[in-house]
Amino acid sequence: MHPFQYQRAESGDQAVAVVAKNPDAAFIAGGTSQVDLLKEGVHQPSLLVDVAGLPLRQITDFEGGVRIGANATNTEAAYYPAIQARYPAVSEALLAGASVQIRNMATMAGNPLQRTRCPYFRDLDQPCNKRTPGSGCAAIGGYNHVHALFGASAACVATHPSDLAVALSALDARVQTTGPRGSRTIAFPDLHRLPGTTPHLDTVLEHGELITSIDLPAFAGRSHYLKVRERASYAYALASCAVALEMDGAKIKRARIALGGVAHKPWRATPAEALLAGQQPTEKLFQAAAAAAFADAKPLEHNAYKIPMGRNLLVRALLETSGLQPLQGPAGTAFAASVGGMAGQVATPN
Amino acid sequence: MHNLVSALQPGDTVPNGPLPDGSTLFERRGRPIILAFAPTEWDPAQAHQSAIFARLSQEFGSGVAFAEAAPEAWHSLDYRGELAIHLGVAGQRALLLLDEEGVLRWKTVVEPGQDIRPGQVLAALQALRPEPLDAPDLAAASTEVLTGGMSRRTFVMATLAAAALLALPSVVAAAPETALPSPPPTDNRSAMLPVELNINGKSHRLQLDPRTALLDALRENLHLTGTKKGCDHGQCGACTVHLDGHSALSCLTLAVMAQGKAITTIEGLAKGDTLHPVQAAFIKHDAFQCGYCTPGQIMSASALLADQHTRHGSAVEIREAMSGNLCRCAAYPNIIAAIQEAQRA
Numbered sequence: 001m002h003p004f005q006y007q008r009a010e011s012g013d014q015a016v017a018v019v020a021k022n023p024d025a026a027f028i029a030g031g032t033s034q035v036d037l038l039k040e041g042v043h044q045p046s047l048l049v050d051v052a053g054l055p056l057r058q059i060t061d062f063e064g065g066v067r068i069g070a071n072a073t074n075t076e077a078a079y080y081p082a083i084q085a086r087y088p089a090v091s092e093a094l095l096a097g098a099s100v101q102i103r104n105m106a107t108m109a110g111n112p113l114q115r116t117r118c119p120y121f122r123d124l125d126q127p128c129n130k131r132t133p134g135s136g137c138a139a140i141g142g143y144n145h146v147h148a149l150f151g152a153s154a155a156c157v158a159t160h161p162s163d164l165a166v167a168l169s170a171l172d173a174r175v176q177t178t179g180p181r182g183s184r185t186i187a188f189p190d191l192h193r194l195p196g197t198t199p200h201l202d203t204v205l206e207h208g209e210l211i212t213s214i215d216l217p218a219f220a221g222r223s224h225y226l227k228v229r230e231r232a233s234y235a236y237a238l239a240s241c242a243v244a245l246e247m248d249g250a251k252i253k254r255a256r257i258a259l260g261g262v263a264h265k266p267w268r269a270t271p272a273e274a275l276l277a278g279q280q281p282t283e284k285l286f287q288a289a290a291a292a293a294f295a296d297a298k299p300l301e302h303n304a305y306k307i308p309m310g311r312n313l314l315v316r317a318l319l320e321t322s323g324l325q326p327l328q329g330p331a332g333t334a335f336a337a338s339v340g341g342m343a344g345q346v347a348t349p350n
Numbered sequence: 351m352h353n354l355v356s357a358l359q360p361g362d363t364v365p366n367g368p369l370p371d372g373s374t375l376f377e378r379r380g381r382p383i384i385l386a387f388a389p390t391e392w393d394p395a396q397a398h399q400s401a402i403f404a405r406l407s408q409e410f411g412s413g414v415a416f417a418e419a420a421p422e423a424w425h426s427l428d429y430r431g432e433l434a435i436h437l438g439v440a441g442q443r444a445l446l447l448l449d450e451e452g453v454l455r456w457k458t459v460v461e462p463g464q465d466i467r468p469g470q471v472l473a474a475l476q477a478l479r480p481e482p483l484d485a486p487d488l489a490a491a492s493t494e495v496l497t498g499g500m501s502r503r504t505f506v507m508a509t510l511a512a513a514a515l516l517a518l519p520s521v522v523a524a525a526p527e528t529a530l531p532s533p534p535p536t537d538n539r540s541a542m543l544p545v546e547l548n549i550n551g552k553s554h555r556l557q558l559d560p561r562t563a564l565l566d567a568l569r570e571n572l573h574l575t576g577t578k579k580g581c582d583h584g585q586c587g588a589c590t591v592h593l594d595g596h597s598a599l600s601c602l603t604l605a606v607m608a609q610g611k612a613i614t615t616i617e618g619l620a621k622g623d624t625l626h627p628v629q630a631a632f633i634k635h636d637a638f639q640c641g642y643c644t645p646g647q648i649m650s651a652s653a654l655l656a657d658q659h660t661r662h663g664s665a666v667e668i669r670e671a672m673s674g675n676l677c678r679c680a681a682y683p684n685i686i687a688a689i690q691e692a693q694r695a
Binding site: 001003004005006028031032035036038039040048050052053075079098099100101102104105232233234334335342345346 | 540541543559560561563582583584587590593596597598599601602603604606607610650653654659660664666667669670671672673674675
């Protein structure tokens with residue numbers, strides 16, 4: 001592990017000031033992803049500023065929605081009654097991710113900031129433009145079964161690993177930050193960026209910009225998260241999707257869909273969203289929407305399986321969210337979010 | 351034999367024994383020797399004793415004629431190795447100083463779960479010190495025999511050994527009056543930090559490199575070896591502890607960030623001789639085979655049963671909540687049965 005100095009933040013402003021003036025400094029909070037990257041030598045900050053002690057842990061009702069403090073743990077947010085009841089996609093994404101221990105440690109601001117699980121990113125002996133800009137991409141000509149279908153570039157085909165981020169994108173959550181140039185609000189779908197020629201930048205956050213809360217806007221519809229993985233539990237998504245549906249009588253007033261595991265950021269399926277608006281939910285409609293969602297997919301050598309997998313997953317998520325098919329477990333739990341494995345083994349309460 | 355050697359006291363002639371380089375203690379006579387016994391699985395995040403020693407000997411001994419020879423006197427040895435057993439310090443972190451005659455001059459053992467206090471080391475140094483020395487004396491150091499039968503060379507070796515011992519990560523902060531120069535931070539190391547950890551209801555003060563994971567602080571510095579290192583990357587759950595009552599991975603927790611939290615390890619779960627219900631149920635249901643993952647399994651299971659969201663879970667919900675704890679022996683059915691039994695308790 002590269003040596004670093006450690007400092008406990010005295011306040012948000014102080015933490016921002018310290019990190020902003022040192023290009024090699026980084027924030028640390030839950031540490032679940034950061035400490036692993038330190039051990040791997042992928043991250044080599046010279047200074048870690050510990051923001052875990054800052055008073056940013058409250059979850060509160062806010063403007064008809066919910067304000068989630070940056071330091072709330074994944075467990076605290078997943079079981080927060082208003083989130084589990086009104087934003088089940090968020091609880092499902094959280095509880096279908098990682099393990100209990102990691103959810104107890106990981107923070108809500110840290111989760112969407114975790115780095116890609118592209119194996120080449122973590123292998124210091126391989127070229128990786130995300131880790132070492134200009135070194136090349138080993139995944140493009142390598143084993144790319146977990147890589148991107150959308151929005152990739154000649155420099156990077158990595159995907160974003162967070163389940164939570166997919167749900168927050170579909171719900172148009174807002175990210176509150178404080179940074180060297182003051183405070184701002186970022187629409188969640190704009191937080192992460194596409195790789196382009198600068199894949200080392202995962203988000204639009206400036207160096208030294210600190211997330212203070214994630215706000216869920218008022219929402220009266222249904223939401224749901226569904227995920228396929230290689231194990232029944234404790235595994236990243238091969239493909240996932242989050243659906244937020246608002247109904248107008250028997251018709252869909254507005255649908256929002258974010259796809260996970262297929263791009264450098266949660267991928268909003270806007271063609272599918274447009275196709276669903278104003279329509280009566282049917283399986284046929286959902287199949288058309290799923291086809292539209294993946295129409296522009298550009299598979300690599302080993303990841304074309306994600307196209308039919310993603311389409312089927314989206315059809316199922318739409319059927320379950322709209323109520324045409326039952327959830328495979330209680331809403332707001334890992335069992336509702338899972339495909340195969342333990343899904344269907346826990347009764348859904350009537 | 352073991353009892354005899356374990357009673358070695360300063361002033362005793364140390365029996366012969368093999369060194370890792372193939373030589374023997376007797377062959378090394380004529381020069382002082384420092385024998386340092388420690389676990390070989392030293393975490394790379396912590397500086398190795400011999401590296402500390404080499405650095406200190408450079409700084410402490412700048413201008414001292416035989417500073418270059420000093421590292422030769424230092425032998426880092428496996429505390430489970432042949433010589434450790436032979437000298438009666440097996441399984442213990444220990445420093446032994448032998449003089450030119452092969453006589454034990456100084457011995458310090460770090461008992462499991464304990465720290466060396468600077469005072470102990472300084473007292474040992476004072477006892478060894480033949481007469482006041484100042485820097486010019488050190489600079490002129492030779493094999494000249496001082497009063498008390500100890501050469502300057504041996505004394506300087508002892509001082510260096512003590513300095514190295516004080517710099518060991520497990521040791522409480524050296525008092526300022528030790529007058530050991532605190533080395534300036536350089537590019538290849540992190541500055542040591544005072545860290546206070548509350549573990550199983552007891553407070554521990556340590557000096558740690560900020561890179562030290564809580565897991566390594568528990569095992570290497572505090573000798574609380576019940577918490578296991580499996581993957582060291584958050585994938586296996588063997589290192590699970592409780593932080594403020596919630597299960598957490600000690601391998602992904604920087605020790606310095608665990609300050610102010612109530613840390614519970616497997617050693618702190620039982621109440622005296624009364625096992626925690628999960629521990630008792632694991633025994634009853636034979637919920638392990640090799641046992642390596644067991645402390646982590648039990649820490650996860652006991653946290654699960656203390657949590658209102660998971661304590662009443664069905665078998666499949668227990669499986670989901672325990673998915674962060676792997677068992678290579680696949681004792682899963684018995685683990686689930688044990689947790690269900692503890693659920694009913």
